[in-house]
Amino acid sequence: MNLTTDIAGIQLKNPVIMASGTFGREYGRFTDPAKLGAVIPKSVTLEARSGNPAPRVWETTAGMLNSIGLENRGVTYFVEEELPLWLGLGATVIASVAGETIDEFVRVAEIFNDVDGISALELNVSCPNVDRGGIQFGCRPRLAADVTAAVKSVANKPVIVKLTPNVTSITEIAKAVEAAGADAVSLINTVLGMAIDIAAEKPALGRVVGGLSGPAIKPIALRLVYETVGAIDIPVIGLGGITTPADALEFMLAGASAVQIGTATFIEPKTGEQVVAGIGTYLREHDYDNITQLIGRARL
């Protein structure tokens, strides 16, 4: 069964990618990263960032809120300490880049130019948990395009732009980043949400508002992916709430060229591998010989 997937000029052994911020190298103990299409480690910024106050996570019905706030040790630590571990585990690595300014995105991308073992960049212009950068870029077509164009002008690797669902029109943003040169888009980042801790009579998260992820948001993500696929010509990577092979198939039937898995890993560390296996089984049982035959089949 051929699960090989081409996205933005890179070839993945299968279309199952582990989403940024949810798949740490700790999971190498439970599942084999080499069997996955790719791994996207937590977004990195130019300098280390310390993140938001606790509580940072809160469970909701079939979902969870997080307000981590892009905590990371900065690009140098990533390149020197984390990347080698992933490569040592045999993972295909896509690096997620975040920043407060366009310049920060550009500088991180430039650093990655000289690093082997990074297959592509994913620009996180959609993090809802920071005061500057993040979602502000992703909500305005013009800004999203500017970040994309700036990074494209320096990067020697394919650039995937990760979109936020928290907009009136995702197709406007998608078209803007396509025009600015993006090689692919991925969606969705988390949906803005919040919870109140009734026992304390105050917001559950230290930062009040956070990002909702998990099965609860799957129908939202699927609608946005379906619409985006219809609006642009570059590949779309679908994510949001995928926990089973069937969920992944929904995204691919809707037109996604690949999928990402986030929150589900917290529940079942082997989800990625299970989804790869389940897609294979589906293709066999339905007499497809190639994963690409499936992509967009449910589109009207």
Added chain:
Amino acid sequence: MNLTTDIAGIQLKNPVIMASGTFGREYGRFTDPAKLGAVIPKSVTLEARSGNPAPRVWETTAGMLNSIGLENRGVTYFVEEELPLWLGLGATVIASVAGETIDEFVRVAEIFNDVDGISALELNVSCPNVDRGGIQFGCRPRLAADVTAAVKSVANKPVIVKLTPNVTSITEIAKAVEAAGADAVSLINTVLGMAIDIAAEKPALGRVVGGLSGPAIKPIALRLVYETVGAIDIPVIGLGGITTPADALEFMLAGASAVQIGTATFIEPKTGEQVVAGIGTYLREHDYDNITQLIGRARL
């Protein structure tokens, strides 16, 4: 225990309202509508509308999609046949108005001017399931304001504007309708979503895209309510995924003056009554003597 709630100049015996499109008079067999704050029957348009093709509903994890499409028998039927039944059951009735044009909203509102037993109007400028009117009004501050102002200029009853979550900035819309004279806003209507029927390899809903409701969307609704309360001075009615008294309390602690219950009624027809009882118990146990003491208490 005083659960009396004032919204937009009308007094409700408690803050629990049954949401439009989800509480039919059939439920009078399972629960007593007279015990609820108010009931909002399905949105009515000037003429009868036949709605969208099947399937119109689809279950998702902790949620459901619907694409009913404002099926209703028109305002005359509503006034002559449905309203008397509700009033006969002792319900306080808020009428939901929908339309394809501003003029249609205005004409329905004018008809309601002469009808006794309608306590307020709720303008549904946020239905995602129709091609014209609906969500288009609710996504653009200017259009939302225009509908509101036009209806306010004729209506002799308080006007509540029901907002859609499918926007980049809900506060912009909320401020616009407040400036246009709205007496209150209610939010959220359903979140745009879709599902793929894998067995059929096609979209699950006849209309492809639908509105997501139920527990899955509660964190999204709560964030929008929290933000809206902070942005405007008129009362906010909160809804989206409320199934328990605790859920309702989250919305009120976030600043909602009242709540609405939709999808939960399908699961448990007595949800409305149970929420009223649960709020009462909470107030008693926490030594509040008035529901208004609770409103907005979790705001920072």
Added chain:
Amino acid sequence: MAEKHLTQDQLEIISNKVVGDGFYRLTVRSHSWAKSARAGQFAHIRVGKGLEPLLRRPISIHGLDDRDAIAFLYQAKGAGTALLAAKRTGETIDAIGPAGNGFTVDARFRRIILVGGGIGVAPLMFLAQAYRAKGTAVTVLLGARSKDCLTCLADFKSLGCQVTVTTDDGSQGHRGYVTDILEQHISAGPGPVAIFACGPTVMMRRAATIAGLYDVFCEVSLEERMACGVGACLGCAVMTTTGYRRVCADGPVFSAEEVVWTG
């Protein structure tokens, strides 16, 4: 009006047993349901305790076991019916019903023909009980996988029904589709005769066409995805000659003539 008996009840489970490959027969105690339920009606059941799955599941009433007990026949298909299958004697199920309109039960018919496919056999047993109680001759034509319900054949027979089974491959009974033999059965006895069909859409549609050709009374029991199950949400609409109608409240039984077939 059927609706007038609609209630929400916690029904005690008398038994819940496997009766075929993935088929279960559930019996619950309820005098009021047994008294008011009509063939073709269904129960809208909350299968889980929490919010997973979220919505209730519609399951037809399969028959009366005695004056205080009603039976359901269901197929464990997905998560919801799996939860139902896990329930044990003594537990209760939260059910809304008897919901829907029910089949026409009319003594003027001298013979009725029940056309069932797969789990569609479920409501037809109750209908057979009703007609046999009136002394009407009942012919049962079961399609394809209907043998999956091991108890059904014997149950129909013990009611005094004449039963014919067809399978696609001829592995059991006649070979072919159940509707292939419908015409011969219409002509094979005295009238007036009525046809009642429940099963896959293609089967019901074919039965409806044949009934039309022979100008025979025919009702079909439709399925559609449901949310409320009581007529409130307009979620289960099907197209008919008089516009959209609700399967849960205007149906599930419709006159074959009024259905606008889409599947």
Added chain:
Amino acid sequence: MAEKHLTQDQLEIISNKVVGDGFYRLTVRSHSWAKSARAGQFAHIRVGKGLEPLLRRPISIHGLDDRDAIAFLYQAKGAGTALLAAKRTGETIDAIGPAGNGFTVDARFRRIILVGGGIGVAPLMFLAQAYRAKGTAVTVLLGARSKDCLTCLADFKSLGCQVTVTTDDGSQGHRGYVTDILEQHISAGPGPVAIFACGPTVMMRRAATIAGLYDVFCEVSLEERMACGVGACLGCAVMTTTGYRRVCADGPVFSAEEVVWTG
């Protein structure tokens, strides 16, 4: 490094019994966990089969029952722990662990004082086992509702610990807070002495302050909401003197000095 034994296992339940008002003691069979687990570590348990609740629940290891069995002590608080309480002998639990770092177990201490409040007593039993195995004198100060665990007092005593209970109202043991008597116990015997605390934040904070005053070694076991439980998501961060640290991977045990108390 503790992390090196971290695995995902289906652990067979030996027993799961009520041991107080809403308190349960769960024992599971696992040679590898029993062998590698250290006091203060926890299991990250998938309590449901489906997606309700969504996330795993962290539960400390309460002790070793024998070389193939580990025990948990937990309080049924919400939906997740209720599901755990419903599990029966012979079923399995899906657990990730032993997770976290664990308490310091060091033979140089002549005496240790365990300060527990409420369910915070859970990991302290395992720690008592570890120190008693080294022959160290163990004093246990249990606050307030610790009597809720009926078996704990007897278990500590049978390990040879000296146990003192305090309650707010004096209904049992000393009247007042458990930390009120901590000072006298620090001075009441030979050193070096170490304090290990687990319970409500106010209690741990007070114990930390007292330890600071007497310049005594002190570790506390912190709680924070968790998602992954293995260090991947950065969801369980707590503020320390060296910045945010992860309760699940850098903790749950922290030196009392490095904690920046916020509660």
